[in-house]
Amino acid sequence: RNLEQHFDNVGITDLQQKKQWVVHYPDVQTAMIMKGMPAYADNNINWEAYKKVIEKLYIGDTKN
Numbered sequence: 001r002n003l004e005q006h007f008d009n010v011g012i013t014d015l016q017q018k019k020q021w022v023v024h025y026p027d028v029q030t031a032m033i034m035k036g037m038p039a040y041a042d043n044n045i046n047w048e049a050y051k052k053v054i055e056k057l058y059i060g061d062t063k064n
Contacts (some may be wrong), residue, residue, distance in 0.1 A: 015046040015047035016043065019040065019046075022034065022054075033057065037050075037053055037054070
């Protein structure tokens, strides 16, 4: 949620750019996992869809 606010503050609105920038914030291991997801490299997968993929990686995520 803070990342969304940061994107708003700096004017990043392009959904593909958000996907590219999000991997700069976590630790190296987490970033590697995030980049390794097929949805990261797939330009047909936008930011909202990619976010859902990443959220499913977190323990305790019960959203469908």
